[in-house]
Amino acid sequence: MLTTALVAARYFGGNLVLGQRYMEQHWGQQSLNKGGFNRQLYALADTLVGLFAPFGQLLKGLHTEARYVIDSFPVAVWHNTRIPRCKLLTGKSYHGRCASKRSWFYGFKVQLVATTDGIPVDYYIHANSEANQTGLRALAPDLPKGSVRYTDAGY
Structure with a gap:
């Protein structure tokens, strides 16, 4: 189950159905239906x-280059036109704008700290209406002394 999710994340862009299909065809793993798989996950x-936390700390220690990228990305739960029908989230705090996509949406923002190789070492998930600075303060990345942080203009 966990292996299937990791294979899907690594090789299929997070598509769990493709990950399940691959594990079934190549490793003979019996797959659950989509709902059962999601419930177990x-x-x-x-x-x-x-x-994730201990592995992130381990990766920070192993990353001798000490250069990190900090950025955020949106996770849309609903498009702007469907917000009144949303049952998963409630409240205006999840409604916000994604400047890079020039669109409004309903969902979350993920603040991510990654090595320059693209390996994530820390994250924070918050409501979409919060600013990047607020998310960064809540994230409070514990990076080694003397490390270099690369951020965009939002920080």
Whole structure:
């Protein structure tokens, strides 16, 4: 289950269906239906969060170059025209604008700290209406002394 999710994230752009299909065809793994797979993966959320923090610290220690990229990206739950029908999120704090895409949407922002090779070492998820600076203060990346941070104009 967890292997399938990691294979999907690494090789199929996060497409769980393609990851399941690959694991079934090449490794003979019996696949669940889409809903069952998502429920089991959701049940592992705390385990994944618990695993990410120590691995992130380990990767920070191993990254001898000490150069990090900090940026944010949107995760749209609903498009602007469908907001009144949204049952997953409630409140205006999730409604905001993505300047790079020149559009309004309903969802989250993810603040991400990654190595210059693109390996994520820390993250913070917050409501879309919060500014990047607010998310960065909440993230408070614990980077090694003397490390270089590359950010965009939003920071």
